[in-house]
Amino acid sequence: MAVAMLALPVAGASAADTLVRSSQVTASEHAVRDMGRYDALIHSSNGTPIYQNVSGSQSGPADLHGNAENAERTGSTADRDIAAELTGLAALLPPTAKVVGPMSRYDLQVIIAVGAGRTWTSLREVDLADPLARGIAERRAGAAPTADDQVAISSELAGHLGKNVGDTIDVRLVDSRAPGAASGNGAGSAPGKALHITGIYDSTDNRYTDLIFARRGTFQGGADHDSESYFVALPGGVDWPLVQKLNQRGFTVESKKVVADPPPRSQMPYYTSGLAARLDNGAGIQASTAVAVAVGAAMVLLEVVLLAGPAFAVSARRRRRDFGLLGAAGADGPRLRRIVLADGVILGLAGGVAGTGVGVLAAWIGLPYFADLGRQNPGGFRVLPAELLASAAVGVLTGVAAALAPAIVTARQDVLTALTGRRGQARPAWKMPVAGLAALVAGTALITAGALARVDTALEVAGIAVAELGVVACTPLLVSWSGHLARVLPLTGRLAVRDGARNRGRTAPAVAAIMAAVAGTSAVAMILTSQDAQSRHDYVSELRTGQAALSLNPGTVQDPARLAGQIAALLPGSTPPLETIPEIARTAANTCPQIPEGLSGDAFQTAANQSIADPRCGFLAGRRFVTSHYDTGATSLVSGGPDVARAILGRSDPAAESVLKAGGIVVFNPLDLATTGPNPTVQVKVAANCKDTDCPATGSTATLPAVVVDAPTVRIQAIVAPGALDKLGVTFTPQAIIFDTKRTPTASEQKEADDLASAAGVYQSFYVERGYQDQTWIGLLALAGVAGVVMLGAAAVATGLAITDAQGDLETLSAVGARPRVRRALAGSQAATTAGLGALLGALFGLLPAIGLLEAMHRARAKDLVMGPAAEAAQLAVPWLFLVLVVLALPMLAAVGAAGMTRSRITMRLRRD
Template sequence: MSTVVAALRLARRNAWRSRGRSALIMVMIGLPVLVITAMLTYFATMTVSPREGLVAELGAADARLQQAPAGTVLHQEPGGGNWSTNGDGAPGPRRSAAEVAALLGPGTRVIPFNSGRLQLGTERVDALETDLRDPLTKGMLALREGRFPAAGEVAVTPAFGLGPGDLLRPSGGAPLTVVGVVEHPHRPTLRQVAGPDLPLTPPAEFWSPFDEGSGWLADTAKPVSWTEVPALTRAGLYVTSPGTIADTELALARSSSMDVQHTVGLGAMVIMLVLETVLLAGPAFAVGLRRRRRELAEIAAQGGSAGHLRTIVLADGLVLGGAATFMATVLGVGAGALGAPLVAQLGGQAGPPEVPWPPVLGIAALGLLTGIVAALVPAVQAARQDTVTVLAGRAPTMADRPGWPLAGAVLVLAGLGATAVARRQPGTVWVWSSALLIMIGLVVLTPWLVRFTGRVATRLRLPLRVSVRDAVRHRSRTASAVAAVMAVTATVVAMGIGTYSEFMDRRNAYTSARPAGMLAIWGGPMSDATWNRLRAEAVRRLPGVPLAAGYHAKDAQGRRYALRYTVRWNGTRTRRTAAIGDQALLTLLQGRHDPQAAAALAGGKAVVFDATAVRNGRLALRAGSTSGPPRKLEVPAVVATPADEHQGGALLPRSLIEQAGFSAAERQLYAMHRLPAGSTLESDLGKVTSRVTVASEEGYRHLPDHGLWGWLVGALVLVVGGTLAATRLAAADMRPERATMLAIGAPSGTLRMVVAGQALYISGLGALVGLVAGTVTGVALSRPMTTHGAGDPATIAVPWPFLIAVVVGLPVLATLAALITRTGLPLARRLP
């Protein structure tokens, strides 16, 4: 029998004999593998690739051709495309089905389709206008009940809760009979109506080939490839086909090759994951070594070499790591594949079950490697143990490596220098890579830190003095646990400072063109008669609420223009749309009557609340339209104080707009009024016209990211779990001392304090060192996370409650958990 086979058999028997310890090691190794594998599978399944989504778009057709609006300039190429609706292209007539078939060559058959919105009362739902009975539409929607609709009939998705025989009553159209229930291939919660003739709402003002629009499904004699695309796009047709999708995916794959930052970030993440898992699982492997020292010594006494002992201990890591990785991979794949459809039922989309095998197998190999690396230090210790000392029942002593503190200090200094440089680089990957150097250096320094801090033991009371001295005596065991707590704490502290700084920067950067508490009612393109009805309904629904009017700018051809300017707010370029109104609206925007601002507005000047936007008494504006040529304007302006400190914007008088060649049409209403909870104002106004928007300015109401406290929960599991594992090992090593204390009458509380002292020392030292390392990294992270260009100062904010919970709360919890450790022991025989 070979040495490796014998070692694996011994490892298997030892793992089964110590099932509790084996389960602990497998959980620590397998949990990261399970979580990452589940997330990879989940996202791969939830992501519907262009090829997977072809059936929902094309059905059984060879191509989908979407007609762009007149005047749209199209350009398609592998890897993407672009389109513009600025009117630069020559408008042309809409293509007929015969013209489209002629463009695709002989033998082509086309059927029309139209995707858009259907108005059902106050709700607008997705709608597909096409004949689902045609073979070309097979697969676009799956029939679940009834039949596909004919003229005057519709099919609905299950989200409506309707069945065959029910009636659907669209706004502005005759009732439609539901004859079937259909389901989208990838979106089970989609609310969609399908039928051959639907009263769709007018299309959106901004056209996109990925939203609503009309076109044709084509059955061609040969596949549609990129050679036919230029002629089709010149005809105003956006093309989707299997041939174009394949070339697009190939182009995207080539353009998404890993760059330097991505490679460095991935490498740093892998090293961090291995380091943390090894540090957490290391004490558990040390427990196994402690229990097997006599067995290994007997093997050595019978002729086993140091290599044999190393192989036996490494086999533990191979067996446990392999079993943990296999189980975690299977469970992760199953959880990800089964979880995606369940989440899609709550909203979203899901494709067919998909496992990204290259990264999944890479994570599995990483988990197996982690198990072997975690057993490496105990394996080296086993090979160096003195056989006579172990067989005599005395604990072996481990000498420190004299060069390790110097190497650790060099790594820490190098990491600090790299961090100082990395904080000025774009992105956070370089900061995390530099932090990894600091963390590795601190891991190397940890045995020295344990020995150095052990000097305080002489000033402590007996239980704590015994705990600290024992921890110093077994530095290899203690250092691993302290380093694990340090790594977790440093990571969580860095993330806390960086995330909170980003939150504070966003809060400081928050800005609005309206004060908090203002209600805005905006009307889209509509006739004056429709607006008058809408305004009357708003007055009726808001009795006693003063309403101030706002206006849209239109040119002589009736094209709507928006007047915008750009300003820097907290280092970020912000684009604002200037409002058009009179004294009533100015009073609302300022929250008071300002005589100087009112006089300027009456005199035909713009009142601006962004001081930096006004230069030499002028405000530069850009007038933009979706259907007309852009214009640049410079208008006289004065700076005024708004109602809120985070408020910006500008108000233009109608006289100023008319001087620039525009006319003003009332299409907005403003009021200082907060709608009650459950208000139906928007739905009530929507009964007049669907082109209305109701918005309430609530101010900055976002809370810090809940993920911050999620990090705290993760740290709680890792810190308390790792500390208790090390404490259990310490309790096993301290059996003689605890038995002696019990024999001389020490109360159980003293014995518990000895065990809890180990937990307090390990978690406290790790948390303090992690606080220092994490603060350095967090401050460095704050710069790339909160700066938005040259000259923008970084925002550094410290979440004190969060840090106290991490640095103080976690050690306290670990200590309290250790206090419940069983301390009753039988008397042990002490050897001289």
């Protein structure tokens, strides 16, 4: 049993190390996946000099006063002359260089017709028939496209579409310049094109993605939509000086020669200029993550030590007569201690060797499944002997640590007591609980400091570890105190509790192991539950629950009324059109003040925070930020009467309906009022930018009677009566449709409506408001499963050792007439005592780190430039159902399991005189 326990963490560490190393992709391997057999991959330019890292994955403007935050690319390709760029690139390269491009890599979005519906995917422009492109994709079936009406698709996409080689798909290139594209809700599209599938190819970079491979020219002007890339083949490769030369013209370069033999950082301006320090915000995060992983690994080893320790303790107790004989023959305490520690070394070595072999074998078998789970292509099966040797050494160290406490107890035992077989009645040592209490206080202080000061994950994780060690140190005393509760329990319960209190060396480690596991899972459960409560608190429904909406993108739908009628036939209800053209003209006092020019650093931060917190600026409307699933404009006015108001508000509002009937306007923010009092008014003016709408470019304004309605979740700015803006020359056109349904549409109805929208030329998804969707129960069940495995395992170990250690007591009970079922009842009581006490302590302790981490996350949110002013008190939610399951249900399950696995019959042994 001890060998298996010691081998478990070694096997886990060996498997994890092998899987991680095998899944890692080296820079050279990544370069082959990016460019095949070409020597370099060059990304498009905007002409501004840049600095880059070795692989070109990070870059920024050479002028540190530029926009260094754009680390992936610089500039936009929308207005560049691609032909001139290609000419300029060729001029920078040696005459022997071969340049292929420009081509888009994954950036082109396309829509594939699927029956009456559609699906979105990415398209990569590359000639798979080019011998130098080998290594970019792996052929599964068929052949590479050789004409502009041919494509290859990935296995994943073929499975989703139900297509194979020889089939035809209708593909439309999403036009990023079409109306609505900038909103993120959809885009216009070029006309559809029928393409023949000639092959199934998977990207070597990620075979789990939906992807289309097409030759350059399949879609005319396709690369103009986003960043272009160029393949370069050059005898001798692209060296670092040439990379720097290209950087001066704004090109980012990934060179096989450079990544294989990178220059020292002292020769790379990306690092010497300080740009890397500005762009690399992950150093602190990586350090905190490393600390968290190290502490987590230490906690896992602590669990193993706590579970394996009792096995060494019982083994030492069963050999106490032998140790007594050694003591009588002259062996001193240190010698006896070394004998027990030698057991730990030998068993730890056996566990280390066995665990390493099992871990490597498990990693070899599980690598394909690990890749499927992470949906990433592994680099190749790699075994690093030095790291595996370190994993095996962990087994030895864990074995020694598990045997340490029994070795100390054995060295201190009285020789006469050991020879006679009597049990000593040592009182609990006071030093360990005092040290544990001090560690608990210190850990709590660290957690508090990390939460209240600045977000410091390393400090908080260290505090959690110190506090948990403190509770572990206090566990023997708590187990001893639990013996005072035995008097109120039935016979088997009294025996179990008093046996556990008397044999603290066996019971306390199991209780501490359960406590640590439950504490960790309870803390995570409370964080998940609190984050869910925060999300529920922050959630702003765009519509009333059950309503649906569809953005139209003006000009893409020929007959919006007909489409609305078709969808309404599926979802009976009203279909008011929504449109945005004019805007409300606020008074100077109600207008958001502009941030003064020339500010930077802390001064700009302060001014920005003031603007965000200012209600006139509208950043915190409704207290929260909303991601829109249908588009009516950021400050939109909707034209409609009382029916539109009822659909948007979800209720009848007499004041709103009255003002709309009178040709007025309904607003939702008092700051929009131009005048207040008994007869408030609002001034409406034509938006300055009207080139894409049917409105005259004038500065005319209209003053309308108004009413303010309290509706914090409404996304539009106002509802204006039809005809109220005729004198401004405004012509409204449908931009969105709200479906005021009588019930929440089903998933199939939503799919049918989405297909109808697709057939009509709408590229946005049909949105149904279903309210906040709770998904935390899956995580809570998983956490309960983890806690249950540790709890049942620890309870089983402790109960088995207790039954073995209490054989004499059971024989005495049988001799005085106890029924056979007493043995089962005693086993169940011992399991319930161990599991219940550990679960209770873990649940209580788990609240401490959870509250600290939640407070830290809340303070991080409060310091955010955008969300900070909107941050309210952190939402703390106790996972009551999880705690009931862990504290009550799982200990009962452990008790039933222990009772069911224990034999009732007691085998009487011969007693020694």
